Amino acid sequence: MSQTEENLIVVLDVGSAETRVLAGDLNEGALRYRGHATLPSAGMRKGMISDLGPAAKVVKSAVEKAEISARVNIDSCVVGIGGPHIRGVNSNGGFDLAGRMREITREDVRTAVERAGAVERPPDREILHLLPRQFIVDEQPGIFDPIGMIGARLEVDLHIATCSGSALQSTVTCANRAGLEVTEAVLESIAAAESTLSVDERELGICLIDVGAHSTDLIVFFEGAVAHTGSVPVGGAHFTNDLAVGLQMPLSQAEELKRQYGHAVVTAVPQTAEIEIANPQPQLLRLRTIAEILEPRARELLYFVKESLRQGGVFDALGAGCVLTGGGAKLPGMLDVTESQLRVPARTGMPVRLSNMPGDLASPTYATAIGLLLYAHRTRVSRAAEKNGLRARLRSIFAASY
Structure with missing residues (x-):
């Protein structure tokens, strides 16, 4: 196994059902x-870490498997944060540029964003991202990059994505116990969008719905910027639980039944279709019975999504429709229920393919992990460009002084 490499990027996605570690590197830019590893999660409850010991043990095992797969030592990572504790709020703020017309600098942009982000919030809430929606220079809106423009006042419309402080700290502590340093925490819905949404979709207005095991995260883009983030407390595990209760069978058997024969639309299942199950004795089960249990839960999930969109004021901003991703998006019929409930087109969000990536990762299940890798890569490139630009300016100043 080689030593840790400078160009290595590693991400950690601790989900309710599975824990994923994905490694990538930069090859000629x-x-x-x-390499990667996926293991069943432990120590999780309702989408959050409830027992650090088992959760950290799984993360450590996943890291060790990923190290073997990637042939490299892993000691740091970017983590994804999601779940029912995610909240988003819009804010506005700005300041006068010393009372005179002058060129707007990067530091001015940072100041405006910080002022807009200085909103009151409960002590247990942590800010994950400050996401500019637009900048306003001297009352001129619709500006996305004001650096270099001339003005006397700079304002910004901002979307603030927050999470539970304890949930964030639990994830960081879990990674630390597994021997990892956390370099950055990223909202999982932003990561999933990174790997599944096009530029045109973000511009026209689109809602990404990431259906996890115990919760469903959502994010809305409009005119290229984040307009709304949220989470609803319904996920794929609730579908499985409904089957287990309704058919009086173990959760493991219900999960297998859902994956093989599940459908979210009753009328799409032939009336005469039957299968034989052992429960505990062999018996015939109508496939429509499975759909009759799953469809109400699917409609409930989309009802909660609709209410979140309405509360965020973005229900009518989905010009490009919806994209479903995550493990729950693979249930047949979910696109039909989404289109009927939200009255917009819907498609399945498949992550972009990375060079050398195995085919089994080209699935909605891995959209968040691949998106985390893409996000971390883009952030690293952006910071390097900013750093190089600063160095160039300093060199020019130094040269001009002689």
Whole structure:
């Protein structure tokens, strides 16, 4: 196994059902797949870490498997944060540029964003992202990059994505116990969008619905910027639980039944279709019975999504429709229920393929992990460009002084 490499990027996605570690590296400026590991999660409850010991043990095992797969030592990572504790709020703020017309600098942009982000919030809430929606220079809106423009006042419309402080700290502590340093925490819905949404969709207005095991995260883009983030407390595990209760069978058997024969639309299942199950004795089960249990839960999930969109004021901003991703998006019929409930087109969000990536990762299940890798790569490139630009300016100043 080689030593830790400078160009290595590693991400950690601790989900309710599965824990994923994905490694990539930069090869001539391009991001490529290096290795990964996926293990069943432990110590999780309702989408959050409830027992650090088992959760950290799984993360450590996943890291060790990923190290073997990637042939490299892993000691740091970017983590994804999601779940029912995610909240988003819009804010506005700005300041006068010393009372005179002058060129707007990067530091001015940072100041405006910080002022807009200084909103009151409960002590247990942590800010994950400050996401500019637009900048306003001297009452001129619709500006996305004001650096270099001339003005006397700079304002910004901002979307603030927050999470539970304890949930964030639990994830960081879990990674630390597994021997990892956390370099950044990223909202999982932003990551999933990174790997599944096009530029045109973000511009026209689109809602990404990431259906996890115990919760469903959502994010709305409009005119290229984040307009709304949220989470609803319904996920794929609730579908499985409904089947287990309704058919009086173990959760493991219900999960297998859902994956093989589940459908979210009753009328799409032939009336005469039957299968034989052992429960505990062999018996015939109508496939429509499974759909009759799953469809109400699917409609409930989309009802909660609709209410979140309405509360965020973005229900009518989905010009490009919806994209469903995550493990729950693979249930047949979910696109039909989404379209009927939200009255917009819907498609399945498949992550972009990385160089050297195995085919089994080209699934909605891995959209968040791949998106975390893409996000971390883009952030690293952006910071390097900013750093190089600063160095160039300093060199020019130094040269001009002689």
